[in-house]
Amino acid sequence: MAYDVVIVGGGLVGAALARALRGAAVGLVAQVRPSLPGAAFDSRIYAISPGNARFLAAQQAWQRMPEARLTPVHGMRVHGDDGRAVLEFDAYDAGVSELAWIVEDGVLQEALWQGLLSQDRLDVVDGLRCEGLALGDGLAAVALSDGRHLEASLVVGADGAQSSVREHAGLSADAVPYGQTAVVANFACANPHRNVALQWFQGGPILALLPLPGNHVSMVWSTAEAAAERLLGLAPQQLALEVEGASQGALGELSVVTAARGFPLLRMFARRLVAPRVALAGDAAHVVHPLAGQGVNLGFHDARDLAQVLRDREPGRDPGDLRLLRRYERARAEDILAMRATVQGLFGLFDARGAAAGWLRNTGLRAVNGLSAVKNLLMRQAMN
Ligand SMILES: Cc1cc2nc3c(=O)[nH]c(=O)nc-3n(C[C@H](O)[C@H](O)[C@H](O)COP(=O)(O)OP(=O)(O)OC[C@H]3O[C@@H](n4cnc5c(N)ncnc54)[C@H](O)[C@@H]3O)c2cc1C
Structure with missing residues (x-):
C-alpha cells in the first residue's frame, strides 16, 4: 500500500504533524518511542507559546x-x-x-503518542531507521533499516538536525556550531x-x-x-x-x-524546505540557539502550516507535487527568517567583546x- 504521507522521525514535530494529518493515510517511522515520564522532573523542558498550546490542544495532546x-x-x-x-x-x-x-x-511526548496509538489510517513503524530514499515520478520510497520499503506520495523529514531525509533528497543546509x-x-x-x-x-x-x-x-x-x-x-x-x-x-x-x-x-538552516515529493519540518529544517526558547515552537508552526496546505489542496491534487509544497515553503519563509535574525542578532550582540x-x-x-x-x-x- 502507498501512503499519502510518510513522516520520518517521531520526535515532537513528527508526532504533532502525524496528529495534525488525521484522516490521511500516514506512515510514521519512529526510531525510538518515548519512554513513560516518571515522577521526577525531566531535565529537557520547553517553553511553549500560547499559540502552540492551542495547536497541541487541537491535536488532543x-x-x-x-x-x-x-x-x-x-x-x-x-x-x-x-x-x-x-x-x-x-x-x-x-x-x-x-x-x-x-x-x-517526556510529558509532552507521551501526550502526543497516546493520541497516535489509536489514530485511524496511521501506521507507526518504530524501532527502525530511514536508511535511504528513492524519488520517482509517481511515488517516493523510504528504505527502512530492516530492508523493507514504505511508499508514499510525500515524505516528510522530521528527523532532527542530522536529517537523513534532507541528505538523501539532496537539500543542502548551512550548519555552524x-x-x-x-x-x-x-x-x-x-x-x-x-x-x-x-x-x-x-x-x-x-x-x-x-x-x-x-x-x-x-x-x-x-x-x-x-x-x-x-x-x-x-x-x-x-x-x-x-x-x-x-x-x-x-x-x-x-x-x-x-x-x-x-x-x-x-545553528543550521536548510536552504530549501521542499523538493519534489519531500518536505522538511522542525530541526531537520532549522536549528536555532535555545536563548529564545523557540526551536520546537518553530517546528510546531511547520507542522501546522504543512498540515494546512495538505488539507486545503484541490480534490485529487498529489500531496507530493512540488508546486503545492512551495505553498508550504512560502508560508514558513517569513517566520523562519525573522527568528533566524532575532536569535542571531541577540547572540551576536551579547557575544561581542569590547x-x-x-x-x-x-x-x-x-x-x-x-x-x-x-x-x-x-x-x-x-x-x-
Ligand atoms: C537545551 C535546549 C533547550 C531547548 N529549549 C527549547 C524551548 O524552551 N522551546 C523551544 O521551542 N525549543 C527549545 N529547544 C529546541 C528543541 O529542543 C528542538 O527544536 C526540538 O526538540 C526539535 O524537535 P524535532 O522533532 O524537530 O527533532 P528531534 O527532537 O531531534 O527529533 C527527531 C527524531 O527523529 C529521529 N530520527 C533521526 N534520524 C532518523 C532516521 N534516520 N530514521 C528514523 N528516525 C530518525 C530521532 O530519533 C528523533 O526521535 C531547546 C533545545 C535545546 C538543546
Whole structure:
C-alpha cells in the first residue's frame, strides 16, 4: 500500500504533524518511542507559546498532560551583562493570562503518542531507521533499516538536525556550531519563583532559570564547551552553589533535583524546505540557539502550516507535487527568517567583546524596556 504521507522521525514535530494529518493515510517511522515520564522532573523542558498550546490542544495532546506538570509563565526578566540593564515582560501588562507554558519533554511526548496509538489510517513503524530514499515520478520510497520499503506520495523529514531525509533528497543546509554546550538541570529553590522566567546574558554565556511546578526551576546554561564540561563534572552541591552565584541569589538557596546533562549547540538552516515529493519540518529544517526558547515552537508552526496546505489542496491534487509544497515553503519563509535574525542578532550582540558593544547592548535593553509598544510587539511575536 502507498501512503499519502510518510513522516520520518517521531520526535515532537513528527508526532504533532502525524496528529495534525488525521484522516490521511500516514506512515510514521519512529526510531525510538518515548519512554513513560516518571515522577521526577525531566531535565529537557520547553517553553511553549500560547499559540502552540492551542495547536497541541487541537491535536488532543495538551489536555492529556497532567495539569500539575504544566507551569504558566506570568513574567520574564532578562538581565544584561553590566549588572544593571533589565528587560521585563509581564503577562498582566500585556493583557494575556500567560506569556508561555513550561512543559517537560517526556510529558509532552507521551501526550502526543497516546493520541497516535489509536489514530485511524496511521501506521507507526518504530524501532527502525530511514536508511535511504528513492524519488520517482509517481511515488517516493523510504528504505527502512530492516530492508523493507514504505511508499508514499510525500515524505516528510522530521528527523532532527542530522536529517537523513534532507541528505538523501539532496537539500543542502548551512550548519555552524556555536562553540557552546547547553547544560540543563533542575533545582529546588528556597525563594518562590512567582512564575517568572529569568535570564542572564553574561557576555557570551547565557543562563536561564525557568519555573517548574512548586518551588522548582529548570536551568539552561549555554556556555563555552570547556566551561560546560567543567559544570557537568561538578558534584551536585557545587553545581547548585555555582548557579546560585551566577543568578545573583535571585531564588535563594538551590539544590539539584535532576542531574545535569549537556547538549552541544548548532545553528543550521536548510536552504530549501521542499523538493519534489519531500518536505522538511522542525530541526531537520532549522536549528536555532535555545536563548529564545523557540526551536520546537518553530517546528510546531511547520507542522501546522504543512498540515494546512495538505488539507486545503484541490480534490485529487498529489500531496507530493512540488508546486503545492512551495505553498508550504512560502508560508514558513517569513517566520523562519525573522527568528533566524532575532536569535542571531541577540547572540551576536551579547557575544561581542569590547566596551562599545557592551554599552550598546545594555543601553538597548534598557531602551526597549522603556518602550511598551516595542515590548508588546516582541511579546506578540513570541506568543504565536
Ligand atoms: C537545551 C535546549 C533547550 C531547548 N529549549 C527549547 C524551548 O524552551 N522551546 C523551544 O521551542 N525549543 C527549545 N529547544 C529546541 C528543541 O529542543 C528542538 O527544536 C526540538 O526538540 C526539535 O524537535 P524535532 O522533532 O524537530 O527533532 P528531534 O527532537 O531531534 O527529533 C527527531 C527524531 O527523529 C529521529 N530520527 C533521526 N534520524 C532518523 C532516521 N534516520 N530514521 C528514523 N528516525 C530518525 C530521532 O530519533 C528523533 O526521535 C531547546 C533545545 C535545546 C538543546
